[in-house]
Amino acid sequence: MxxxxxxxxxxxxxxMTGPHEVLAHHPExxxxxxxxxxxxxxxxxxxQVTATAAFSDLPRPDVIVVPGGGGYARALEEETELVDxxxxxxxxxxxxxxxCTGSTLLAKAGILTGRPATTHWGARDVxxxxxxxxxxxxxxxxxxxxxxxxxxxxxxxxxxxAERLWGLETARAIxxxxxxxxxxxxxxxxxxxxxPEMVEAxxxxxxxx
Amino acid sequence: MxxxxxxxxxxxxxxMTGPHEVLAHHPExxxxxxxxxxxxxxxxxxxQVTATAAFSDLPRPDVIVVPGGGGYARALEEETELVDxxxxxxxxxxxxxxxCTGSTLLAKAGILTGRPATTHWGARDVxxxxxxxxxxxxxxxxxxxxxxxxxxxxxxxxxxxAERLWGLETARAIxxxxxxxxxxxxxxxxxxxxxPEMVEAxxxxxxxx
Numbered sequence: 001m002x003x004x005x006x007x008x009x010x011x012x013x014x015x016m017t018g019p020h021e022v023l024a025h026h027p028e029x030x031x032x033x034x035x036x037x038x039x040x041x042x043x044x045x046x047x048q049v050t051a052t053a054a055f056s057d058l059p060r061p062d063v064i065v066v067p068g069g070g071g072y073a074r075a076l077e078e079e080t081e082l083v084d085x086x087x088x089x090x091x092x093x094x095x096x097x098x099x100c101t102g103s104t105l106l107a108k109a110g111i112l113t114g115r116p117a118t119t120h121w122g123a124r125d126v127x128x129x130x131x132x133x134x135x136x137x138x139x140x141x142x143x144x145x146x147x148x149x150x151x152x153x154x155x156x157x158x159x160x161x162a163e164r165l166w167g168l169e170t171a172r173a174i175x176x177x178x179x180x181x182x183x184x185x186x187x188x189x190x191x192x193x194x195x196p197e198m199v200e201a202x203x204x205x206x207x208x209x
Numbered sequence: 210m211x212x213x214x215x216x217x218x219x220x221x222x223x224x225m226t227g228p229h230e231v232l233a234h235h236p237e238x239x240x241x242x243x244x245x246x247x248x249x250x251x252x253x254x255x256x257q258v259t260a261t262a263a264f265s266d267l268p269r270p271d272v273i274v275v276p277g278g279g280g281y282a283r284a285l286e287e288e289t290e291l292v293d294x295x296x297x298x299x300x301x302x303x304x305x306x307x308x309c310t311g312s313t314l315l316a317k318a319g320i321l322t323g324r325p326a327t328t329h330w331g332a333r334d335v336x337x338x339x340x341x342x343x344x345x346x347x348x349x350x351x352x353x354x355x356x357x358x359x360x361x362x363x364x365x366x367x368x369x370x371a372e373r374l375w376g377l378e379t380a381r382a383i384x385x386x387x388x389x390x391x392x393x394x395x396x397x398x399x400x401x402x403x404x405p406e407m408v409e410a411x412x413x414x415x416x417x418x
Contacts (some may be wrong), residue, residue: 173407186372205382
């Protein structure tokens, strides 16, 4: 099973590593880390990862995973090879998936037109503008496409996909392996409920993104 | 604020990227990715990351994060520079932290002797053998040391640390930013409760690690 992770400058590392950790250890899986060209590229914190092949090297992966990230707006404009590869590879893939704003790249490739899909809460308008039916769910399965909400939702998406690929017992074994029994230290807050103090804190944090 | 991530061959990528995603976007933070020598190294799935400096280049980081991974047993034997650096850097660090089997490296450096600490469920005996008081909690805060259970627990650890560094509103803003409102698709199972079918599935999955 060939799983292709689509990498690009400005992507968010956890968007990729969530589903990657869930899927990559399975003995059936061969992971491919694709980008416009092989070599190092910087994620949205500056941390460097390495693409092992070009998009054109793997036209027919079995599973596609597209992360989002602070650089997604640039990617929508400039990552034409990624978007063209997505559009061409999707029809023969068993599963096409995204995490966070990665769904906007799926939409740009025409894969989400008129279909329900989710994204990071900060990019819902963008996703809707690209023709998807925007959902606020954490994970949306629609036929052979699975989209996840922001960043950490990629772990939930990965497990959802693992069950479909290998069955419930294996998916739960992977969940145990990565100890995904989450205990967020604070009650999660929904974006609609964020007060002015939190919005200010968010603005400060994200000023560098 | 200098945050040092200690990298080594065979580490688990999500162990590092969980706390990294929580901490790295804050404008006060400068991340350093340290290893025995700068350059590329392979995580336990083969995915390549890049160390930007040697351990000796940053003797006094403010925060230390040590990931675990399939390669931790080898690291305990062979990563002497990492362990020596940990022992020397810990006293001046504000926070020394680990995820998963990273705590065994803290223990090897003498940081956990007689102290409560947690680790991946599969490494509790090893951690105890290295002198720590083994806890089964997901996150253990003991003075200036925070340890996390396996893999995904690094996100909970990162948020726990973020609150101590920057206060509750900022930590909750980060939680919103990474949409950490987990919805595991299946009920998490504890290691003690894993039935034979799941243990078999785990063995299959982990045979390649």
